[in-house]
Amino acid sequence: MKLATKYIHAGAHPDPSTGAIMTPIYQTSTYVQSAPGVHKGYEYARSQNPTRFALEEAFAVIENGKFGLAFASGVAATDAVMRLLVPGDEVVAAHDMYGGSFRLFSKVHEKMGIKFIYVDTSDATNVEKAMTPATKLIWLETPTNPLMNITDIEAVSTIGKKHNCMVCVDNTFASPYLQNPLDFGATIVMHSATKYLGGHSDVIQGCLVMNDQALRDQLYFIQKSTGAVPGPQDCFLVLRGIKTLHVRMQRHCENGEKVANYLRQHPKVGKVYWCGFTDHHNHAIAKKQMRGFGGMMSFVLKDDSVAAATKVLSSTKVFSLAESLGGVESLINHPASMTHASIPREQRIANGLSDGLIRLSVGIEDADDLIADLAQAIG
Numbered sequence: 001m002k003l004a005t006k007y008i009h010a011g012a013h014p015d016p017s018t019g020a021i022m023t024p025i026y027q028t029s030t031y032v033q034s035a036p037g038v039h040k041g042y043e044y045a046r047s048q049n050p051t052r053f054a055l056e057e058a059f060a061v062i063e064n065g066k067f068g069l070a071f072a073s074g075v076a077a078t079d080a081v082m083r084l085l086v087p088g089d090e091v092v093a094a095h096d097m098y099g100g101s102f103r104l105f106s107k108v109h110e111k112m113g114i115k116f117i118y119v120d121t122s123d124a125t126n127v128e129k130a131m132t133p134a135t136k137l138i139w140l141e142t143p144t145n146p147l148m149n150i151t152d153i154e155a156v157s158t159i160g161k162k163h164n165c166m167v168c169v170d171n172t173f174a175s176p177y178l179q180n181p182l183d184f185g186a187t188i189v190m191h192s193a194t195k196y197l198g199g200h201s202d203v204i205q206g207c208l209v210m211n212d213q214a215l216r217d218q219l220y221f222i223q224k225s226t227g228a229v230p231g232p233q234d235c236f237l238v239l240r241g242i243k244t245l246h247v248r249m250q251r252h253c254e255n256g257e258k259v260a261n262y263l264r265q266h267p268k269v270g271k272v273y274w275c276g277f278t279d280h281h282n283h284a285i286a287k288k289q290m291r292g293f294g295g296m297m298s299f300v301l302k303d304d305s306v307a308a309a310t311k312v313l314s315s316t317k318v319f320s321l322a323e324s325l326g327g328v329e330s331l332i333n334h335p336a337s338m339t340h341a342s343i344p345r346e347q348r349i350a351n352g353l354s355d356g357l358i359r360l361s362v363g364i365e366d367a368d369d370l371i372a373d374l375a376q377a378i379g
């Protein structure tokens, strides 16, 4: 089945009691039993909810996996993966990644005895070098937030298999429309469904997708035991968002390409970070594992100062200054003070994330209006 058809029908079954085409929002905490232990498969909504189950089925379908699990946020999904580990285990993680993932690893899980080794995963040999007998998980993000670095999922998954180690890919930036990490050998795919899957900036949610039944059972156990489940209304919103993922992503890609090319020729703009440029250092890998290059990009002005960046960030009228990404509306963001403020400055600069870097989430408005807005803001 082609993507467009898959996305519209993923997890959708007519409601058994009424035939409703849309999955109802089962706003209930518990289910009546006819005798002790005699029920319809639903006991208590932290463990089972029909709206959530429909969405979890949809997650599996759109990521070409067998099982999906929904969480109250992207970081709750990441946290569930970390709870598979025990003190003494090591994680090899991308050195350039979402600030909230870094905060969760360094401030919460390090205290629990998990060791994190950060490497530049855009060169897979760095991952191989960091592996030890204690490495149980490789954590990847590709493209990365905000520098759009690309990691070869297939190469790293091969390293993971060789060392009997799981590979989890944060696929938030690409979305399943552009990239399916399980197809390249990853063990788990994670999404902040808050972003492209929801797509309308109206929900916080996360998900995991995997193929292995035993791994799914362990993660389901963690999901119900720690309780970071999304409510049924949020599940409904993401189910609805997924139905238009393909048309939204097509426009994000078209607009992203136009805006990236515009910025690149602007005399006041310095480096533009977008993985669709043929001279992006890992463009060949991006082309191998992605169907398009999306609407996420970053850039610096030639005057790479906070003051010059602040002027642009405060002057756009169509792009709204806000954290988050992946919604229909365009957003502009200052990683150093907003999304990536939790990463120590020294480490941030060493990773190539300068104080003046500006990140764009190019939405699905008219591209001419987006370019005109950036033109007046950059001046």
Ligand SMILES: *Cc1c(COP(=O)(O)O)cnc(C)c1O
Residues within 6 Å of the ligand: 073, 074, 075, 076, 098, 100, 101, 141, 145, 170, 172, 173, 191, 192, 193, 194, 195, 204, 205, 206
């Ligand atoms: C937003 C985001 C997260 C965290 O997801 P939440 O839904 O905000 O908890 C993780 N990874 C990436 C790449 C993100 O953009």
